[in-house]
Amino acid sequence: xxxxxxxxxxxxxxxxxxxxxxxxxxxxxxxxxxxxxxxxxxxxxxxxxxxxxxxxxxxxxxxxxxxxxxxxxxxxxxxxxxxxxxxxxxxxxxxxxxxxxxxxxxxxxxxxxxxxxxxxxxxxxxxxxxxxxxxxxxxxxxxxxxxxxxxxxxxxxxxxxxxxxxxxxxxxxxxxxxxxxxxxxxxxxxxxxxxxxxxxxxxxxxxxxxxxxxxxxxxxxxxxxxxxxxxxxxxxxxxxxxxxxxxxxxxxxxxxxxxxxxxxxxxxxxxxxxxxxxxxxxxxxxxxxxxxxxxxxxxxxxxxxxxxxxxxxxxxxxxxxxxxxxxxxxxxxxxxxxxxxxxxxxxxxxxxxxxxxxxxxxxxxxxxxxxxxxxxxxxxxxxxxxxxxxxxxxxxxxxxxxxxxxxxxxxxxxxxxxxxxxxxxxxxxxxxxxxxxxxxxxxxxxxxxxxxxxxxxxxxxxxxxxxxxxxxxxxxxxxxxxxxxxxxxxxxxxxxxxxxxxxxxxxxxxxxxxxxxxxxxxxxxxxxxxxxxxxxxxxxxxxxxxxxxxxxxxxxxxxxxxxxxxxxxxxxxxxxxxxxxxxxxxxxxxxxxxxxxxxxxxxxxxxxxxxxxxxxxxxxxxxxxxxxxxxxxxxxxxxxxxxxxxxxxxx
Amino acid sequence: xxxxxxxxxxxxxxxxxxxxxxxxxxxxxxxxxxxxxxxxxxxxxxxxxxxxxxxxxxxxxxxxxxxxxxxxxxxxxxxxxxxxxxxxxxxxxxxxxxxxxxxxxxxxxxxxxxxxxxxxxxxxxxxxxxxxxxxxxxxxxxxxxxxxxxxxxxxxxxxxxxxxxxxxxxxxxxxxxxxxxxxxxxxxxxxxxxxxxxxxxxxxxxxxxxxxxxxxxxxxxxxxxxxxxxxxxxxxxxxxxxxxxxx
Numbered sequence: 049x050x051x052x053x054x055x056x057x058x059x060x061x062x063x064x065x066x067x068x069x070x071x072x073x074x075x076x077x078x079x080x081x082x083x084x085x086x087x088x089x090x091x092x093x094x095x096x097x098x099x100x101x102x103x104x105x106x107x108x109x110x111x112x113x114x115x116x117x118x119x120x121x122x123x124x125x126x127x128x129x130x131x132x133x134x135x136x137x138x139x140x141x142x143x144x145x146x147x148x149x150x151x152x153x154x155x156x157x158x159x160x161x162x163x164x165x166x167x168x169x170x171x172x173x174x175x176x177x178x179x180x181x182x183x184x185x186x187x188x189x190x191x192x193x194x195x196x197x198x199x200x201x202x203x204x205x206x207x208x209x210x211x212x213x214x215x216x217x218x219x220x221x222x223x224x225x226x227x228x229x230x231x232x233x234x235x236x237x238x239x240x241x242x243x244x245x246x247x248x249x250x251x252x253x254x255x256x257x258x259x260x261x262x263x264x265x266x267x268x269x270x271x272x273x274x275x276x277x278x279x280x281x282x283x284x285x286x287x288x289x290x291x292x293x294x295x296x297x298x299x300x301x302x303x304x305x306x307x308x309x310x311x312x313x314x315x316x317x318x319x320x321x322x323x324x325x326x327x328x329x330x331x332x333x334x335x336x337x338x339x340x341x342x343x344x345x346x347x348x349x350x351x352x353x354x355x356x357x358x359x360x361x362x363x364x365x366x367x368x369x370x371x372x373x374x375x376x377x378x379x380x381x382x383x384x385x386x387x388x389x390x391x392x393x394x395x396x397x398x399x400x401x402x403x404x405x406x407x408x409x410x411x412x413x414x415x416x417x418x419x420x421x422x423x424x425x426x427x428x429x430x431x432x433x434x435x436x437x438x439x440x441x442x443x444x445x446x447x448x449x450x451x452x453x454x455x456x457x458x459x460x461x462x463x464x465x466x467x468x469x470x471x472x473x474x475x476x477x478x479x480x481x482x483x484x485x486x487x488x489x490x491x492x493x494x495x496x497x498x499x500x501x502x503x504x505x506x507x508x509x510x511x512x513x514x515x516x517x518x519x520x521x522x523x524x525x526x527x528x529x530x531x532x533x534x535x536x537x538x539x540x541x542x543x544x545x546x547x548x549x550x551x552x553x554x555x556x557x558x559x560x561x562x563x564x565x566x567x568x569x570x571x572x573x574x575x576x577x578x579x580x581x582x583x584x585x586x587x588x589x590x591x592x593x594x595x596x597x598x599x600x601x602x603x604x605x606x607x608x609x610x611x612x613x614x615x616x617x618x619x620x621x622x623x624x625x626x627x628x629x630x631x632x633x634x635x636x637x638x639x640x641x642x643x644x645x646x647x648x649x650x651x652x653x654x655x656x657x658x659x660x661x662x663x664x665x666x667x668x669x670x671x672x673x674x675x676x677x678x679x680x681x682x683x684x685x686x687x688x689x690x691x692x693x694x695x696x697x698x699x
Numbered sequence: 700x701x702x703x704x705x706x707x708x709x710x711x712x713x714x715x716x717x718x719x720x721x722x723x724x725x726x727x728x729x730x731x732x733x734x735x736x737x738x739x740x741x742x743x744x745x746x747x748x749x750x751x752x753x754x755x756x757x758x759x760x761x762x763x764x765x766x767x768x769x770x771x772x773x774x775x776x777x778x779x780x781x782x783x784x785x786x787x788x789x790x791x792x793x794x795x796x797x798x799x800x801x802x803x804x805x806x807x808x809x810x811x812x813x814x815x816x817x818x819x820x821x822x823x824x825x826x827x828x829x830x831x832x833x834x835x836x837x838x839x840x841x842x843x844x845x846x847x848x849x850x851x852x853x854x855x856x857x858x859x860x861x862x863x864x865x866x867x868x869x870x871x872x873x874x875x876x877x878x879x880x881x882x883x884x885x886x887x888x889x890x891x892x893x894x895x896x897x898x899x900x901x902x903x904x905x906x907x908x909x910x911x912x913x914x915x916x917x918x919x920x921x922x923x924x925x926x927x928x929x930x931x932x933x934x935x936x937x938x939x940x941x942x943x944x945x946x
Contacts (some may be wrong), residue, residue, distance in 0.1 A: 114834035121841035128845045135856040191849035216784030233772045240771030243787040245734030246727050263764050314765040333749045344769045574861050585867040585876055678945055685940040686863045
């Protein structure tokens, strides 16, 4: 059983043996593997040498795993020092930013080099390193806002969970994210942990998403390893997956997708077992696990359940044409169950999902028409990234594209009969659709970023195959050290690209004082206190016109209903009858005017939610104070934020 | 036989203690430890039910964790469909019930299953060298110190102070809530003037400590001008905050 890495079986090898197997792989290219291959590390395939091999291998390594763990911990410490400096008012200083990147380098580079290295590394140590990498990055996310949720989507989920706590009803309306309560998996798991342990919502939420995120990465590694029959290629694929822009931020936040990803991973692993195990009893057990995983995913997050369904369908179809028909039937059955579960959930529990996604789909269709019709995109750009980040992003896209094409070629040459890798190859072509979305559609950057979470899964496997093939190729055989260095640098550069162009964006990479038009740095004690005031004095669900910085606080802490597309309310110096008529027709009840908007341009590019253009001029103060007019009660004033009641309160 | 099912007994004890600790509101440290056990135990039991002994330990841990996260989701929805409000008692009942059923099912499965082949359950013991243990320990210290520093730094982050003033009508009634909240970081002396038709109708001199709130209900109408000006002493010339019905 030979892998793209040249590994035979899954046993740990000496360096010499691995070189020999690599040479063998050179001559035989990448061998085909049977469908019924065992998962790595099963006792049946382990030799006594493997089981006791950890210590022996550790001696061979110049960088023991324990030292790498310590370096990662020091990296977290160093990056957190940068966060502390940011909170002390040095968020924009060069040395604080350098400290942050030094910390990231201490985490990523040693682990990246060790996993990429051809020096033997046992499966156990590989798992330890992947866990260390995931935990280190998650700790950094926690250190960014260690006292409470500050990211807008987290605040919206926080509201859903608080509603469940208060009402005992998981489907209580949430004005900030109306579709959220229809997918209550995250809220249910969090509240169960809170009630069992007595932990606060913030602590319980951190534990739930932390465990889910770690579970997702571990399952991903296990699936990669199972599919490629090589724990080394699996580890490299995980390294490449770490280049996903939102992996260390959005996908480890307190949002429903984080938990659903873990369930999706378990389902895919179980599906692989169902397709490949020979024992009928074992297959039945894994089939049950797969069905549970499907149901949990459907209940927890809409898009993840759709991607899971498509994945199962794709694998079933590919199995039908390239592998065993029995495996195709089994995976097909799971795909049908997933499809039925999604359809039933939408039909009977979450019909609002269709309304929720309609504007997004329409925007994509319009963007596609525009792209096909004129040959150019009409998508406005809100990207203001520094040149360095843009260059890194361009380099990353180019490198990934080249590796992907090369990897697809390798897969096509050597893996035509391996259903799962062929399915991965077909799935990886979504990368090009992702690129088209990025440049062609309104909100393309955000959509592409969100979809990257899924698209990068097959892309990681295919590019890992390409990279492994590259370091085993004849051309670089005599220049192995240099080739390895180039490969490791490429992967680590891609990881830094993911961090630089992921979340938080460059303008709030470090926590610090309030910023106009920001996200985390626009949610501070003043904004939270204002939001709490609205809930206690105005009641819930009032329709607000507000800026992008106060939007999440109002929706989350305030339990209000802030509206999108309200820029027109603020972008005029006078309160004309036409303007009043327009906002009354939109149902605006309160206008929240934050005078700080007149002091700086928005760091995110836009002052108001729903805007897709970049604001290039400061908002004049008169645009915000024009509501000081007869007949408009001024109900709240804290110096910066003033709230006007433009229509009657909600009943 | 007893050793074979020792884990079932431990699972039962953890579930019982976890429920008891949560029910009697035991100290937080106790409820956290037992509560995490209460959440994790059903996952372990059902993973044992669904997986065979040949399954690698890493896979068992992953599936067990996944099942532990799934139980509150499925159970919560079933309870909700049955008309049970999802409060603490319901959750404790669900977790305890999931554990008890898991114990029973696992005991039956084990009784029915063939005895394990010699050696299949043999576990490999790998000693961690002292040097590596110390290094891992140092890494853990770094991690804990990092979290502590982050929390302290976040809690003590200096923020610009502010003062809230409000006059909000109470639910369509002829009453409004008038209030002041001081978040300036220290004690501040204010003067609050209520104006009716442009004339001062009431004055309050307020000395509010940081975080302190003053509020009261006042008669409210939209038929004539009603306003409140807050002054921050010693400046009595310019209102520091202003609210009103703007009539």
